[in-house]
Amino acid sequence: MSGAATWRQATARVSRQTPYGAGYLWLDLDLPRGFVVPAPGQFVQLLLPPSRTAALLPRPMSVAAVRRRGAGLTLGFLYAAVGTGTRALAALERGAAVEVLGPLGRGFPLDAPGAPVLVAGGRGVAPLLFLAEALAASGRRCTFLFGARTRAHLVGLAEARARLGRAGGRLQLCTEDGSRGERGTVMALMERLERRLPRPAVVHACGPHGMLRAIARWGLSRGVPCHLAMESVMACGTGVCRGCPLPRSPQAKAGFEGAAAPSLFGNRDYAMCCTEGPVFEAHDLDWDRIE
Template structure:
């Protein structure tokens, strides 16, 4: 679906992090399952030439018109342009795209692990799981306080939040995998894990899940150009049963969410 969406707000929520709400159609909101993403053209010119992918943080048609939201970190040219957009500006939006989280995996508890802006696709997931009265726990990590964005939005859904930062400026000092491991070791109940964040964090979470024999879904944020499976710029290695068979996964069209066991973490 290719649409033009008006910006309803675009506000700084932490140094370098912004929260943007855009208008949408009801059809877009219906299609915006947790974990899916949009490709945004940030300027009407050829610079930057390529659209940029962003997870759908939230999508809602329940009050006052259909909208969707993204959380983004300003890291380069396109996100800097995006950060200067004002209410009323219009963006060209392609989406919702990709395959989101599988919510049908039974679990006594749903454990969400987000690193920095990797929290973005987890909010819509938490919202849907909480709407079904599921127990949801969030482990949010980052370098420092500024990277723990919108944790209060998760808390207001009734999600228990555990925060870890490398500099100890908020929450426990250290990596988010520390409280995650402690939690999984302390409770006997079976959890399903859903994670999004930097590759190193995802690799570590996949390893922890495998050690505890827990299902784990990861949302990958490989760099991508087309978003629809044509350019194959975003492929990562998969783990096919037969070791000598080449196996590649196209993150935009087969993902961005994968079962962690499908990914060859040496190549991701």
């Protein structure tokens, strides 16, 4: 576990803030020259000026889109305004300043062998839209399963259709109430489609931890590699505060022996979600101990 940190802090400007339905918004931030291009699955920490919010700490957000803009970058985010920080973010108008630290963490392994199957639950669609595009750019088409509670919660569906249309991927939908696509969870959809999934498959998923746990167990029992984008409450985003530990699996603990520890990546028992993740392979974590 090594690799030079490429993150830096920069002042970004809001260039777009658009309602996306079901309480979600799409945010575009213009970053200046020098900000390193994020990879799919990486995230940034967004810090608002104290005049805008009582939130002292930055809030982590997955990158959903990257566009080059002259010498700079525009990063897109799909987010829900759920609390102090994200509601303040939602109130920012065009031109407002946001401090951005990033890109942070380790993203999805783009070169993992196998036919990519992308599985999104609710707002977990954000980093997977970016991943689908990056895979397409390297000539790899994906199967994209997208599930949510209701049709209204399939946020970013138009965006997913447009991007997969360009990338040549196949989109399968489901909702728990049956209002769009198949009725049931995305895990049930995956099990039903199992025999029709491309082989050998490699799964990349993002969504609630319960969904990711089910996918991890599915993959571990079948020997299908699964890369899962996790979340944790984060303060620093860089491995320093030790606030985002995730329990390692017995297998991962055994493999950790002899490594120099603790480090910014965590210790033998816990991986830091912000540095070693947020994307983990299923066998890295102890799914019985993840909430």
